[in-house]
Amino acid sequence: MIDAPGPWGSGPFTLIEGYSSLENEVAMIDDRPLAGVWLDTNQPRTDRLVLEANTDHWNKERGPRLERVVFRNDVPYGKALDLLCDTEGEIDIVTEVDPSDAERVQDSEHARLHALDAMRIVTGVINRFTDEVPLNDVRARMALNLAVDRDRLVREGFGGYAHALSGLTPPYAGGFSGAEPYPHDQDEAKRLMGEAGWPADRPLRLAATTDVEPVANMLVEDFRGSLGIEVELTVIPDEDLLVAQHALVEKVMPLPFDVLVHAWIDLNSDAPPAFIHGAYLAADGPFRAGPPIGEFEDLMGAFATEIDAGRQAELATEIDRYVYDEALSVFLVAPQALYAVNRHVDFVGYATTFELAETGVTDDHWSRRIGG
Amino acid sequence: MSSQVSQQDSVEQSVRAPAGTINVVDPNPLNWLFITWNTMEEPVRTDERGHIVGAVMEDSRWLDDTTFQVDVRRGIRYQDGEDLTAHNVKRAFDEVQRWKVPHPPGTSLNFHPDATAEVVDDYTVRIYFPEPDGLVLGKFRGMHVPSTRFWEEEGFGYTKNGTGEGHW
Known part of the structure; x- marks a missing residue:
């Protein structure tokens, strides 16, 4: 995991602000051969974490198609879903949608529900x-x-x-x-x-x-x-x-x-x-x-x-x-993995990860209209 | 001819140029891993349906039961401008081998502790296992290949915790 922003990788995005980390403690299953796992004790994240497009990425076909992705770690799930379903320009994707909220997302004029077969x-x-x-x-x-x-x-x-x-x-x-x-x-x-x-x-x-x-x-x-x-x-x-x-x-x-x-x-x-x-x-x-x-x-x-x-x-x-x-x-x-997504976001989801290289926005997206 | 090429490049750039900003709320406890996978690359990644495909690794093969050869993709550059080569892949392998339980999901992602890597040339790495490892491609998904600067300034937990255990 990455504890500080920097141009550390070769991936489609560069981490330019914030971090999303993990604190954990080990639990051992056996010592011969050595077998163990780490158990989460805390998931420290900055309130905002920003990814910026790596325009030099080798795989142009894949992406990135977004200029910037802002993870709003200061917005709780329920509030995020309210903002996504009831407004535009605040929250564009909420992951881990509870099935009990699926209908509400489907009924929203601003959001779409994406249901993916996940591992x-x-x-x-x-x-x-x-x-x-x-x-x-x-x-x-x-x-x-x-x-x-x-x-x-x-x-x-x-x-x-x-x-x-x-x-x-x-x-x-x-x-x-x-x-x-x-x-x-x-x-x-x-x-x-x-x-x-x-x-x-x-x-x-x-x-x-x-x-x-x-x-x-x-x-x-x-x-x-x-x-x-x-x-x-x-x-x-x-x-x-x-x-x-x-x-x-x-x-x-x-x-x-x-x-x-x-x-x-x-x-x-x-x-x-x-x-x-x-x-x-x-x-x-x-x-x-x-x-x-x-x-x-x-x-x-x-x-x-x-x-x-x-x-x-x-x-x-x-x-x-x-x-x-x-x-x-x-x-x-x-x-299934359920995602609530703003209707002007072309979301490409994955069965095993949450990567955004192929995800883009249409010309009608709020960030395009205001030149973001 | 060169004018035509640059015109075509310009068209492609306008089609593919990144555009727009999105705001995301991701309560998934694996968010730390998703941030890593969005910004770093590994020898392999997964496609939309979860199948393993090459990333930093362009191709690979078993030369015999215990020798695995990786062809490193040419033309990859880190975000700080460093070229990614076989030396970076070997460095990542050597770094992960330093630790007993580097991955939060546990030792099932470990390579055999006696496995070693060798740079054959700038774009070829060989890994020597003491016994066949049929799970090497899945394990590669957890072997991030960061820049030299990352190892020197941050590392996976090196600066923060003084160890890479549990922090890959």
């Missing part, structure tokens, strides 16, 4: 460390998957701006297994959970962070309704998030959940096991919540050392299929 997933991490409940039994894990009404989750939880998952790979990414999402089959879910032997009077402990609390609330209904067992939901307060993240990553203390609703991303869409499947299930995975799985480790080892792109893609598919067949997570959704 983002929300999944249920299954705690396989515990012996109290049979989550090491594939029947119990399948039961959890069959209990979920994904269509309702997509429709009501995400306003339709999400895709049902049938593994950990979004259906539009490389290495997708092609499997259909587990159906919502309450009878089969109850039967399988009964066979697996979920203990009577033992509630299912569901946990979630505040960002995915609405998803967790819907899962409570699904699990209760389908499995016939009580569900206790714990929403981790934001002030306790860091402690909870350490517990999950470091795996020293027993994890206080059976299923954790968790959101994650990927930095590209070519090889999801490298960043998604590995993070959730590999021996060095920060979100692994159970003992390493030999067959999975073998597949991941072959994937990570395969230098033939075609064979590696086959292994990526095999890994996603394995994860699906073993129901190693409660596969939920791949949310």
